[in-house]
Amino acid sequence: MKKQKEFFLKASNFGGNFTWGVSTAAYQIEGGHDSDGKGQSIWDKFTENPKKIHNGENANTTCNFYNKYKEDILLMKSMNINNYRFSISWARVLPNGIGTVNEKGLQFYNDVINFCLAQGITPWITLYHWDLPLALEEKGGWTNRTIIQWFSEFTTLCANSFGDRVKHWMVLNEPMVFTGAGYFLGVHAPGKKGLKNFLPAAHHAVLCQAEGGRLLRQLIPDAQIGSTFSCSQIDPYRQNKRDKKTAIKVDALLNRLFIEPVLGLGYPTDDATVLKKLQPYILPTDMANCKFDFDFIGIQNYTREKVKYSLLVPYIRAKIIKASTRNVKTTLMDWEVYPPSIYNMIKKYNDYPQIKKIIITENGAAFKDKVVKGGIADTDRLNFLQQYLNQVFKAKKEGLNVHGYFVWTFTDNFEWAEGYFPRFGLVHIDFNTLKRTIKESGKWFSEFLSTKN
Numbered sequence: 001m002k003k004q005k006e007f008f009l010k011a012s013n014f015g016g017n018f019t020w021g022v023s024t025a026a027y028q029i030e031g032g033h034d035s036d037g038k039g040q041s042i043w044d045k046f047t048e049n050p051k052k053i054h055n056g057e058n059a060n061t062t063c064n065f066y067n068k069y070k071e072d073i074l075l076m077k078s079m080n081i082n083n084y085r086f087s088i089s090w091a092r093v094l095p096n097g098i099g100t101v102n103e104k105g106l107q108f109y110n111d112v113i114n115f116c117l118a119q120g121i122t123p124w125i126t127l128y129h130w131d132l133p134l135a136l137e138e139k140g141g142w143t144n145r146t147i148i149q150w151f152s153e154f155t156t157l158c159a160n161s162f163g164d165r166v167k168h169w170m171v172l173n174e175p176m177v178f179t180g181a182g183y184f185l186g187v188h189a190p191g192k193k194g195l196k197n198f199l200p201a202a203h204h205a206v207l208c209q210a211e212g213g214r215l216l217r218q219l220i221p222d223a224q225i226g227s228t229f230s231c232s233q234i235d236p237y238r239q240n241k242r243d244k245k246t247a248i249k250v251d252a253l254l255n256r257l258f259i260e261p262v263l264g265l266g267y268p269t270d271d272a273t274v275l276k277k278l279q280p281y282i283l284p285t286d287m288a289n290c291k292f293d294f295d296f297i298g299i300q301n302y303t304r305e306k307v308k309y310s311l312l313v314p315y316i317r318a319k320i321i322k323a324s325t326r327n328v329k330t331t332l333m334d335w336e337v338y339p340p341s342i343y344n345m346i347k348k349y350n351d352y353p354q355i356k357k358i359i360i361t362e363n364g365a366a367f368k369d370k371v372v373k374g375g376i377a378d379t380d381r382l383n384f385l386q387q388y389l390n391q392v393f394k395a396k397k398e399g400l401n402v403h404g405y406f407v408w409t410f411t412d413n414f415e416w417a418e419g420y421f422p423r424f425g426l427v428h429i430d431f432n433t434l435k436r437t438i439k440e441s442g443k444w445f446s447e448f449l450s451t452k453n
Contacts, residue, residue, distance in 0.1 A: 171225070377440055
């Protein structure tokens with residue numbers, strides 16, 4: 001077994017106001033895909049095609065959090081975790097996306113929220129974590145500008161239903177990923193491809209991001225409101241002019257496209273000229289409406305990417321060089337283990353004076369777990385978390401604007417197109433029996449959190 005490296009930090013080193021928690025997403029853990037009046041989401045539909053998902057798997061049952069939420073929340077409490085980020089399944093509360101409300105769906109989330117609070121766990125709600133109601137996708141989904149109204153109806157329902165007890169909110173989860181993978185590459189639901197789908201989907205997501213923030217601020221004036229952004233350090237593969245220019249372009253697309261309009265800076269069209277093609281979708285008041293003064297932004301970092309110029313790739317002329325070909329340590333997702341990436345991304349977003357507060361809303365890793373005498377030895381994950389936390393602490397110590405850290409994820413789950421192959425959890429799930437077992441990384445994190453005071 002690999003030896004664990006020495007780690008000297010305590011949670012208390014980060015200060016008493018630093019927020020520690022875990023993150024999950026509705027579709028990945030809930031199951032109950034058609035229980036109690038829930039409508040279909042784009043992921044329910046997408047997974048019906050076995051060719052789209054590793055081993056033809058789906059999340060119809062997954063962790064069965066829908067029926068086991070008390071067990072999981074009590075497990076969280078036993079692990080000293082007192083902040084829990086989860087998302088609302090839009091199709092569970094509004095089966096058709098708009099119109100008739102599913103009271104049983106609302107009741108489920110009320111029960112989760114109330115049980116969290118009873119256990120001393122603070123709920124953090126993400127409104128949209130990729131599971132658009134299928135009924136809305138059939139009307140064009142994120143490519144249809146009317147989604148601003150649909151999303152406003154969903155946001156209003158959630159704010160009015162839960163806002164008396166939930167004071168921490170995130171509007172969208174990683175819009176670059178759900179628009180890029182879902183509407184440009186077609187590898188995630190709903191499986192659409194091409195710029196003609198990606199550009200309107202991206203612009204409408206930016207508008208919904210700000211409109212969701214405005215509605216939450218109006219309906220829950222005492223709430224802390226944020227939105228989350230995927231980010232990776234982007235480095236040139238070679239130190240030549242073309243690769244360096246390519247890295248700037250890819251950084252603009254992956255790390256700046258969704259945050260800069262919110263900050264009132266517009267789209268980064270100078271560095272990524274393909275974004276000039278957004279113009280036909282932008283109405284006269286749109287850029288003013290893209291702006292919102294969030295209380296915090298969530299950044300979600302796992303790795304860095306190396307890119308090189310490629311004439312063969314349409315539109316962006318850039319190619320990401322796979323980590324597995326670069327002789328570096330990788331995770332099961334073929335992501336490079338590169339701890340300085342999280343420090344560099346905190347520093348990058350810290351340079352925007354408009355950002356009030358940064359919270360790491362996801363960080364974690366998938367590795368092969370070993371079952372040893374009934375326990376789960378996951379030294380690679382444990383080392384990963386410690387190495388990345390060292391970098392977060394470095395940022396904190398230097399006075400950078402970072403105020404919290406949430407591990408992705410609490411339990412192993414359905415990992416989108418990768419199915420059940422990559423496990424990210426602090427808690428192992430046997431998907432045959434649904435038995436929960438705290439991994440070594442989970443035991444360590446629990447012990448680490450016990451040093452908060």
